[in-house]
Amino acid sequence: MLQVQAPVEPHTQYTAIEIRNLHCTYPGKKAVDGVSFAVLKGEIFGILGPNGAGKSTTLEIIEGLRTPDARPDTTVSVDGLDVKDRRQRDELHHRIGLQLQTSALFEELSVRENLEMLASLYRRSKPVEGLLKEFNLEDKAKSRIGTLSGGQQQRVALAAALLNDPQIVFLDEPTTALDPQARRNVWDSIRALQQAGKTVILTTHYMEEAEALCDRVAIMDTGRIVALGTPAQLIRQYASEQTITANFASPVYRNIPANELANLPAVTRTVPTANGYILHTTNLAEAMNGLLHTAEQYGAAVAEISTHSPTLEDVFINLTGKMLRD
Amino acid sequence: MKVFLKMVRLQFKMLLRNRALMISSLGLAVVSMLIFGFLFSNDTNQPLAVGLTDLDKSPASAQVTAALEKNQAIKVTTGDQAALVNDLKQGQYSAVVVLEPGFGSGLATANAHVQLYVDNTDIVGAARSRGTIGAIFDEVSKQSAGFKDVITVDEQQVTVRQQRQIDVLTPGMLGMTIMFANMFVGVALIGWRERGTLKRLSATPLKAWQLIGAQIVSQLALSLVQAALILVIAATVFNVQVETGWLPALGVLVLVGAFSIVSLGYVIGNFVEKQQAAQSTATLISLPMMFLGGSYFVVDPPTFLKPVVEILPLTHLNRALRQVMLNDAGLSSVLPDLGIMAAFGAVLLALSLRTFKWSR
Numbered sequence: 001m002l003q004v005q006a007p008v009e010p011h012t013q014y015t016a017i018e019i020r021n022l023h024c025t026y027p028g029k030k031a032v033d034g035v036s037f038a039v040l041k042g043e044i045f046g047i048l049g050p051n052g053a054g055k056s057t058t059l060e061i062i063e064g065l066r067t068p069d070a071r072p073d074t075t076v077s078v079d080g081l082d083v084k085d086r087r088q089r090d091e092l093h094h095r096i097g098l099q100l101q102t103s104a105l106f107e108e109l110s111v112r113e114n115l116e117m118l119a120s121l122y123r124r125s126k127p128v129e130g131l132l133k134e135f136n137l138e139d140k141a142k143s144r145i146g147t148l149s150g151g152q153q154q155r156v157a158l159a160a161a162l163l164n165d166p167q168i169v170f171l172d173e174p175t176t177a178l179d180p181q182a183r184r185n186v187w188d189s190i191r192a193l194q195q196a197g198k199t200v201i202l203t204t205h206y207m208e209e210a211e212a213l214c215d216r217v218a219i220m221d222t223g224r225i226v227a228l229g230t231p232a233q234l235i236r237q238y239a240s241e242q243t244i245t246a247n248f249a250s251p252v253y254r255n256i257p258a259n260e261l262a263n264l265p266a267v268t269r270t271v272p273t274a275n276g277y278i279l280h281t282t283n284l285a286e287a288m289n290g291l292l293h294t295a296e297q298y299g300a301a302v303a304e305i306s307t308h309s310p311t312l313e314d315v316f317i318n319l320t321g322k323m324l325r326d
Numbered sequence: 327m328k329v330f331l332k333m334v335r336l337q338f339k340m341l342l343r344n345r346a347l348m349i350s351s352l353g354l355a356v357v358s359m360l361i362f363g364f365l366f367s368n369d370t371n372q373p374l375a376v377g378l379t380d381l382d383k384s385p386a387s388a389q390v391t392a393a394l395e396k397n398q399a400i401k402v403t404t405g406d407q408a409a410l411v412n413d414l415k416q417g418q419y420s421a422v423v424v425l426e427p428g429f430g431s432g433l434a435t436a437n438a439h440v441q442l443y444v445d446n447t448d449i450v451g452a453a454r455s456r457g458t459i460g461a462i463f464d465e466v467s468k469q470s471a472g473f474k475d476v477i478t479v480d481e482q483q484v485t486v487r488q489q490r491q492i493d494v495l496t497p498g499m500l501g502m503t504i505m506f507a508n509m510f511v512g513v514a515l516i517g518w519r520e521r522g523t524l525k526r527l528s529a530t531p532l533k534a535w536q537l538i539g540a541q542i543v544s545q546l547a548l549s550l551v552q553a554a555l556i557l558v559i560a561a562t563v564f565n566v567q568v569e570t571g572w573l574p575a576l577g578v579l580v581l582v583g584a585f586s587i588v589s590l591g592y593v594i595g596n597f598v599e600k601q602q603a604a605q606s607t608a609t610l611i612s613l614p615m616m617f618l619g620g621s622y623f624v625v626d627p628p629t630f631l632k633p634v635v636e637i638l639p640l641t642h643l644n645r646a647l648r649q650v651m652l653n654d655a656g657l658s659s660v661l662p663d664l665g666i667m668a669a670f671g672a673v674l675l676a677l678s679l680r681t682f683k684w685s686r
Contacts, residue, residue, distance in 0.1 A: 065525060090531055093529055094531055100525060100526055102521055102526075104522040104523055104525065105523060106340065106518070108339075113336060117336050118530060120329055121329055122530070160526075
């Protein structure tokens with residue numbers, strides 16, 4: 001597979017995180033295989049990929065929870081701290097906030113007790129009551145963690161990630177297993193973090209989440225970054241074709257010779273369907289014009305017409321040949 | 327320090343909310359004491375051994391003596407008052423009855439006096455004596471005065487320092503409670519590891535020793551509370567002698583004993599992967615240890631088992647607790663047991679700290 005070496009911006013005052021040549025080997029498996037990228041301050045940076053792509057491992061190394069393979073050419077720098085140096089991890093943990101995939105708090109304790117416990121660990125922390133209010137958890141403050149719904153637990157985890165008022169926040173699959181409404185609420189919270197000037201790094205295997213939230217996205221597959229850029233850039237680069245689906249009112253449209261549609265300007269391919277055609281095109285407006293004109297020529301009335309623009313999902317399929325949720 | 331105290335407080339809260347732990351540790355001891363204390367300490371099929379002194383020597387008192395001797399529920403031995411009471415204190419009798427001078431003439435004036443000596447440490451025996459002998463005198467009253475209460479029984483309570491089954495059992499139950507309260511500390515730890523709680527904590531400035539230290543301190547505090555409860559139950563319900571002078575020594579033994587068991591629990595927590603497996607492992611270790619360690623009865627193991635019995639921290643905890651509670655021993659005479667428990671705990675805790683993992 002094509003290995004894209006993501007450009008690494010020089011270390012500047014604008015860089016929150018800088019990763020170079022990151023490798024992590026588990027017994028019998030290379031989980032991270034030479035990953036490099038940089039995250040700018042104030043950016044929402046997404047790491048996208050299917051399960052087992054190495055997203056969480058990469059994130060845990062950056063968070064100082066996991067030690068990467070010892071290699072001289074590896075750089076893991078977060079907020080100017082060298083994460084490979086164990087002695088700097090304590091300082092790192094004072095500065096970053098994070099949320100893990102699992103619910104991860106003490107189930108035997110209430111929401112407030114958990115948050116107060118975590119708050120007491122930091123040299124500086126935000127008032128717990130304020131966070132409970134901010135995340136709409138006041139009613140649940142006395143409830144044990146184990147009794148909360150998935151969405152509520154996720155809000156607690158988010159509140160916990162912000163206790164030490166971190167400038168860099170890591171979110172590992174923040175909306176997995178949430179219903180659509182809860183997912184949108186989490187998205188709003190993440191956007192609010194960005195507005196408060198924080199840098200957010202998140203992993204997800206939801207394409208629409210990456211498109212909706214992220215300024216830039218790194219697509220990971222089998223331990224490598226296969227593409228990196230803004231969602232728009234990636235779509236332009238890796239999935240430029242749009243499609244037009246046209247359904248006709250009556251079989252009259254069969255009088256249109258098939259190659260006449262295929263030869264229209266900007267149309268690359270036609271696929272017949274039950275009541276019409278799907279046209280693949282590099283220029284939506286031009287192809288639409290040609291299609292409607294041809295139909296009118298042959299007296300075929302168009303019943304409905306729809307267009308589809310490529311998404312990151314298409315980018316991913318084009319890059320890896322597999323579906324994201326496989 | 328602030329962090330540490332906060333962690334201790336929360337860990338203690340979690341322990342108190344762990345109902346299964348409370349039931350398995352305190353509950354088993356209390357139920358055992360009830361069973362052994364009430365069902366087996368007094369064999370109610372045997373007649374009560376009663377000593378009798380007739381100081382009146384009247385026809386009426388001779389008649390009462392005959393009535394008492396005839397009764398199937400008691401076995402009467404007559405003799406000198408001082409000698410009989412002394413024998414009562416040695417545990418040979420359940421009660422001693424003394425017919426006061428003037429008993430016979432008093433029957434007519436409703437002023438007949440009887441002294442009844444009972445052992446106030448043997449509640450069941452004392453109650454049986456009171457009931458049986460009281461009924462006999464009621465019968466005498468009825469016959470001589472026609473349902474009028476003419477005999478006054480003055481009860482004299484004496485304290486018997488004989489070792490009853492419950493006296494020997496109580497230190498063992500104390501030790502067993504300490505074991506069950508601390509053995510399962512690793513199960514909780516594995517649960518936190520499985521759910522990612524430990525991983526989440528490792529992403530904070532919390533140190534492993536702060537977490538483990540807080541957990542140990544809260545376990546020790548819980549052990550003290552449970553030990554106090556067992557002693558209060560033993561003293562109030564079963565009349566087990568608990569001297570205030572023993573409390574410092576008992577406190578030290580409970581703390582050191584709990585420390586040795588909690589370290590064993592941590593080893594399980596670090597070397598077993600799954601919570602369910604840890605639960606079984608802890609149970610598999612604690613049940614044999616409960617018997618081999620002498621919680622229910624002092625064991626005299628065969629030679630091949632001796633090394634095993636001698637390495638178990640519970641053996642030393644039970645032994646030292648019995649030394650204090652049965653033989654009035656001070657801490658200095660149980661130093662070897664204390665030393666072995668402390669060393670056992672220190673070695674295993676060091677091992678646990680070295681192998682501690684935040685995540686799988």
